[in-house]
Amino acid sequence: MNKTKRLGVSSKLTIWIGLMIVFMLITTTLVSYYQSKNISFELLKENQLKVMHDVQTTFDNYASARMRAIEVLAKKYGANPDMQIEEMVSLLSSVKDISGFNLTYVGFEQSEKTFLSNGSMLDPSKNFDTKNTIWFKQARDSGKIISTNPYHSVDSNAPTLTYAAPFYKDGKFRGVVAGDYDIKNFSKDVLTLGHGNNSYASVYDTDGNIIFNEDQAKILTKNTLSINIKNALANDPRLLDPNVRDTLFYADNDKGETQAIMCTPSLTNPSLRICSVLEKKIYDDISNSVLYRQCAIGFSALIIILII
Structure with missing residues (x-):
């Protein structure tokens, strides 16, 4: 009788201990799952954050380099706004090739002429109103280098961005120098990083x-x-x-x-x-992968414990 009773108590004790071990194992597995999930989530998020900042740095450096090139041109024309046409076109062409612009040009306030890096010239006689172009007005009104909103080029229909800067002689506004950049090339060169x-x-x-x-x-x-x-x-x-x-x-x-x-x-x-x-x-x-892995580990451990 006592022996039977002792066996009954022993069996119940074993069951309760087993249940406690199972409970602790399940709890540990769940805690481990959420910790692993959060760590994996944060690592992926940090990687995405790094990619975003890397692209931002490259993007801004790329744009800044072209803006500096236009500012250099503006200083040169400000120092010598009456340079010969051949010298003017040569300077435009050099900056175009070095900085990767599709086209560079300079527009003058007084003569209303615009000279392009390809050697051509536009003025009112060719139905071109230099002083009322967006790039000219924005640069003149702001008094500093600007970038236009992207637009489709009239000549090629390519998506284009224009950088433009005003130049002055003895404090008097003389004109605007500008450069067009193909957005497709910009996207290809910069965004591949991300x-x-x-x-x-x-x-x-x-x-x-x-x-x-x-x-x-x-x-x-x-x-x-x-x-x-x-x-x-x-x-x-x-x-x-x-x-x-x-x-x-x-x-x-x-x-x-x-x-x-x-x-x-x-x-x-x-x-x-x-x-x-x-x-x-x-x-x-990633969350599902962590869950499956933790469940497999927990289930295996549970089977071993139950066998023991």
């Missing part, structure tokens, strides 16, 4: 237009993703705060696929947002 198997970098303006993108067909267009990004940034300005690191947000593309996105403003042009775009399922796949 390209991955499931990610890419893109640049948008405040209206949701795609300004720079590796897919040339998307440049100067809008799509569902660009509009959703614009709305998200407008609704939460904190997402563009350079002092905040936790700026990951989600937006759907045209196919309804959710993308994980980080954006930062360009230092050379604050109206542009440089964004790193990664499929959200990459984050989800």
